[in-house]
Amino acid sequence: MIRPVLVRREVPVRGGQPLAFAVGLLVALLLGAVLLLVAGDSPMEVYRRMLSASFGDLEAFSVTLNRAIPLALAGLAVAIAATMGLWNIGAEGQILFGATTAAGIAQIGEGWSGPVLILAMIVGGSIGGALWALGPAAAKAYIGVNEIITTLMLNEIAVRLIRYLINGPWKDPEGYGFVQAPALPEQSFLPNLFQRTHIGLLIAIAVLAVIGLMVSRSSWGYELRVAGSSGATAAYAGISLKRKILTVLVLSGAVAGLAGGIELTGNATRLTETVSNGYGFAGIIVAALALMRPSGVAAVAVLFGAVQVGGQSIKAIGVSDAVSTVLQALILFGVIAAGVLIVYRIEMAEPKVRST
Amino acid sequence: MKSAEGNKGTKALWRVLALLLVFVMIAAACGDDDGDDGEADDGSTASDDMDDGDMDDMDDDGHDHDDDMDDDGHDHDDDMDDMDDGDMDDMDDMGDMDGDFSAAFLYISPVGEAGWTWAHDQGRLYAEEATGIPTVFVDSIDDTSAADTEAAIRTLVADGHDVIIGTSFGYMDTMEAMADEFPDVVFEHVSGYKANETNFGNTFGKIYQPRYLTGMIAGAATETNQIGYVAAFPIPEVARGINAFTLGAQRVNPDVEVVVQWTSTWFDPAIEGDAADALLEGGADVIAMHQDTTSAGLAAEAAGARWVSYNSDMSEFAPDAYLASAIWNWGPRYAEIISSAADGSYAPGFYWGGYADGIVDIGSIADDVDSDIVAQVQDIRQQMIDGTFAVFSGPLFAQDGTQLLAEGEVMDPGMLLGEAFFVQGVVGDIG
């Protein structure tokens, strides 16, 4: 029986990533077209609409960009940790706790001026995210507790924490008894850069650039890459693994928390338990598509944002939520699968031969 | 009134995909390491076959998830197809809609076959029929995500819709901001507490009135004199319903107790079912609810108890347990909003309609309910329609026995709106 197996390529396909994007996208769109036809929708109509809703004009693009900001930061958070071979599955929780911290600051600083309050909230969000990652980081560095599990569990805890706050101490006194956090003060809203894109875009670009440069060019990032390639090699070169694990996971949390702060000041009107909007998990996909390289995260985040915005837009022309969801998954799956094939190739395992 | 609990389709997908990806990449990384070691040590890569095993396992996992997802998707699909085959054709030429007047609805969950969103969609279909103005809806928009809500509204506005009706509490802030940004579009929000002077209004209804009637039916039906009430959140809207229901029950059965079990969710079949089970085990033989799924009813059906449903007539889901239901009838109100917006007479405000306006009603009543009780219910119902019956009138006592209203007093709207207390006869804590 012949069966296909994945064999790692010795040299990845040259210039592969953009190619993979194109091929994967094409295949996914074709499969999606079949799906849409079966569901009774017109593929051309749906695709045209997805495109126009996400890239159609500056306004549409600005909505896509707005969404790409937290996606890029979450993707960056995952990618930094992955550079060292660590999995930060907790970006979701770090975003939530970052947003919670920022919301707390907004309560304290209700009377502050806009720029001061916004800065405090965004920095606070970042610190909150870092704190949320500190526990798993320390547990990993000093006792070797698997960070996948701890960061994942803290996601749930962050949700429950917000739920508790909203139901209890932070319940909106002006909410007519409704279970919600108080509305954020008006001056805490991030100003817009153009159309709907707020200035969080500039922050995200700056953070991506600085951290991207740090990872790829600085001696700190070099140590990170050595440790990610082989912990034993890092020890051999005199790099303290413990300290690296600690700093990397905390930095990763800080970047995710920053996304929380920006999302709260940029898009939300009050703290909710879903202010993270699933960006923390989507960030894992973004990072994976970017092959864990900070440099690729931005482009992938825009694509992902466009898929989300476009996917939602088609519901208004009668495409069901389920079909829209599957379509979004198809597109990303297509690109991921193509990304895998840059690094691996499919070989047919030789059939069993046994003469007797 | 709903929250995002039941509506995480796309996000759940990202979550599953992301975790799947992590596992696949970890498995792949294990393979890499062995490969590297193998090169240095003259071929003692004894773990080659191990890796194969691992990968196979992973594949299997992946498959399971996929299957789950497909299944889910399929269900929704069917629902949707049932619902709007008719509308689909109208919507195909979306782009041409700009010139014509049209309205769009924002739903928290798929329409389904009963419940909150279904009731709104019935209203939408009614309004479309009554006004001749085309409508569309966008479902499964997470109301706790401002980004999602905003993106959905922007799309609808860009499509040229002139009225946007949002049917979940969490849309409120975003709708307020959007109303500000798009002054030419009418925004009507259901179940909130905000409005502006020009194009952002609020609609809700006195569902407590039919709840009072269902309370009468339940109070007559209970043999243990204990009624369980599965309730979402301790907010005035829910408390008002519980109180009205209790007063109705006490009207026919002075010894009755209403035991409240909070679920902290609007939409979670498992939690709602568990809460109903707990109440049934505690001695209740009738279950009422302020929830959006049918699972409390299924629990009652399974236990041989009775059930009062909410949102829509759910008699077909638990035919033996079903007693009656407090239901929404959004159609006339939606037709009014859309037609007034179309002819320019729309005036925003806080609409809080009751029986007199036809926005609420009691659903079908089970055949085995005593005809005398049915007659009493019909009588009170008529008084409500005529506006001669006040549910909250004196003498009224709070849970702890303090008198709230003296004989002859009627609760003022402010107290009614902010109702954060339980009346005597309710067992449970509020807030």
Next chain:
Amino acid sequence: MDAAPLAVELKGIWKRFPGVVANAGTELTVKRGSIHAVLGENGAGKSTLMNVLAGVYRPEEGEVRLFGERVVFANPADALAAGVGMVHQEFRLVPTFTVAENVVLGAADRVLNMGAVERRVAELAGQFSLDVDPQRHIWQLSMGERQRVEILKALWRDAEILILDEPTAVLTPNEADELGLVIRRMANDGRSVIFISHKLHEVKQYCDEATVLRGGKTVAASMPVADLTPQQLAELMVGEATEAALRPEPRQAGEQLLSVQNLCALNNRSLEALSNISLSVHAGEIVGIAGVAGNGQRELSDVIAGLRESTSGTVTLFGEDITTATPRQRFRAGLSYIPEDRVGVGLAPQLSVTDNAILRSYREHTRGPLIAVDRAKAFCADVVDSFKVRTGSLDQRIAGLSGGNLQRLLVGRELTAEPSVIVASQPTRGLDVQGVKAIQELLIDARNEGLGVLMISEDLDELLAISDRIIVMHEGQIAAEYEGADADRSAIGLAMAGESP
């Protein structure tokens, strides 16, 4: 399957890996119902040959016959189905499963009656005196018990031929003796056992016949063990000296550079790996450490390099105590280290040639917080040129380099730092002839320039060729020490095997 006299015939097996020929026409025949030892130094091709028999590898040439019939295995499952079971050095058990569950894992009936399975496992265990409780979980078991579970797994699948890859490495002497009894029972039951080892006394004690491999070739086939002395076996294993052309000019050793006193350390399983080792390395000498793998050499080099903590004893460099110094401090003080795992310890596999070249010196190639890529590349180009590393581009991942070039890069990097002492662990293992020669010459040059070299190798020929002194390690202790000129090959072989010469 009638009573063919030969259970296993491996004929003319060839298997190559990049840069290495693991099996060069290797032959092996194993009789039915016998315990057959396969002996050889590390790198002699034992493991590869066994993996060929167990279906893990497919040979490029040669044939495998079981009970006289030719077979071709696509994978280990095929081999298992044909009756070949292998117990690897690393156990493959699920720690949270019970013994019985592990035994039947993948070979269970569709409907699993655990009670019945446990009874049958217990029966099977009793039949071969394998003392293990089917209901216990793997994590509760000692290494010896886990090995019994592995053997049970093979027996459960009706293995007629059982391969044990260095089974005693993880066992206490008592457990080893019990294992000897178990395999004897299996042989009496008509099964064949292939016993891989390089401990001569075990071979003498447990086995019927022995096949000796050296350099991928069979140098002695199916010799009756009873007729052989440990000395003869040792000689067969280590072979005769081939050439001594490399032997450096004898010279007077200089001052003492590196000294180790009463060093003790634990291995990864927290067992004592080094007990009271004392040795010193002087300027201008190569000290060779001989020994069979797993006798503490790896731990010794790791402790000297600072990658493993010692439990007692001291390490001094230039008379200064560096016992608690970090690896980086030791390197700065003049100690270079060529680790046994060159990819994975000495080199970072996923990084580029340049990134690997600057592993020791990256802090010197910086501009502000950033690494100065131009300077790093220049440094790398220098190493690559000076040590003749063949690489396509300096930005290429080192994973694409051949073993010889990897080692040149590693040795070059370590020597570029102008150290005083080099600890080189298995620096030529797995390299082709040219690569071996190049690395040996580099070390001899270093020695001639006055460096002290501590070279650990399992290749006795190599040590005899280039060492000024040879120290033999056995079970974490120094078993013997010889001056290079008068080292006696067979005496060293016996010392390596734990026999007093």
